[in-house]
Amino acid sequence: MLTLSRLTKRYAKGDAALTDVSLEVPAGQVVGLIGPSGAGKSTLIRCVNRLVEPTSGAVRLGALDVTALSRSGLRKARRRMGMIFQEYALVERLSVMENVLSGRLGYVGFWRAFLRRFPQADVDRAFAVLERVGLLDHVDKRADELSGGQRQRVGIARALVQEPDLLLVDEPTASLDPKTSRQIMRLIVEVCAERQLAAIVNIHDVALAQMFVERIVGLKAGRIVFDGPPDTLDAAALTAIYGEEDWSRTIRDADDADEGPDEADEEAPRAPRPAALGARAL
Template sequence: MLKINDLVKVYPTGDRALDGVSTTIGGNSIVAMIGPSGAGKSTFVRCINRLVEPTSGQVWLDDVEITSLSKNGLRRERRNMGMVFQEYGLVERLTVMENVLSGRLGYTGFWKSFRRKYPKEDIQKAYATLDRVGMLEMADKRVDELSGGQRQRVGIARAVLQTPKLLLVDEPTSSLDPETSRKVMELLTEIAREDDIPVLINIHEVNLAEQFADRILGLSDGGLVFEGSTDELDESVKNKIYRSDNSQDQDDISNDKTVVDESTEIESNVEL
């Protein structure tokens, strides 16, 4: 169970990305967060695992308060929060298998991982996970040889290999064609049901949110303006969510301030 209480994020520039957001996510539900560019969606997802440090508020995963953890405590708890990044967050010079196994960094430690000394059971599970996402035959290929959809599947496999309690997904379909986007959403839905974990997805495509999500969170100007089932997402609600057109994209501000390169993404999410 993920609980968010009055989450606020204000940057030193004065930009207010989140304005007291509260919600609860649990079970094996697919929860889609929608809203205009600059609404604070990426900031919200990244505040949960503290890739972005919230200004105030609380984040709880089961009985652990994420927002009060020390650096070492956060490293351990991030193992329970799988993250799938918009730009994949993969190391392109490494193989598919090496990228997927990086999902076990939080358990094996840096030096064993650096020397490729993963436990046999982790390697076996990695192969099984690649098979699950339809990428087993690509295990030995370098990531820079893959298409966008294939890279996203590798990123999903890496997150699943953490055996998380929660899966956070930031714009998984933004760079993909419609058919590949649908397949990625189908895969995320299967993972939620089969692994019995909640999946929180920040997504721009409202039609995909309506098709695959169990619940919708509507964010506008940093505030939660709608929370309900997909059946409740009628035109009046959509107009309420998308009523403003921000000139300053707070999500881009978040990305610029917290992510320097792909390797930083991986290390931040599965710190040793």
């Protein structure tokens, strides 16, 4: 379980990106993090793995207090936290396999990593995750030969090969077309269910979040203003998160998407959604 306790990030000039954020994400649950630009979504994700240092509060992964770790302890802890980036963060000139194996860098020595001589067990693990994400036929392709959706699948495979307990996902569909976006979100939800991974997905597309995740957390000005299942994200909740707007179309789009699967959905059925949590009025 991931536990955030009164997490706060304040920058040198005094601007608060996060204020007293408390959140629990159990194993196997995917949380969609929504909110306007500047609400603190990316900061929250980066505070969890301390790419951004919190000003105060605590981040715990199971019994481990991440915020109290030394530099060497943090390196080990980051093995347990897979990160998936909006812009993929791949090495373009390297092959798909080499990019995926970079997820094992925290487990091998410097020279093995430098020479890209990974243990056979790591190579076998990489083949297994590439098969799971549908890229087994692209193992030897360079990253710059892939489509956007394929690149994001490489990013997912790289995170999974770490064998993490937690996925931190920053705008995984921002650069993708609608069909590919659905396929990527479906894949993330399915692998989290299969591996019992906790996950936080920073996502701008509200309808897409409602379609796939079991819990939505809304941030506004660095504070949680909504926490509940997708079907409770009504016009009042969206107004609290984003401000006044006619939200009827957004809600209708999400409802329409849930009415039935498209052809792509039939090829890869949606993972069953666990029992919904009650909405939390904030």
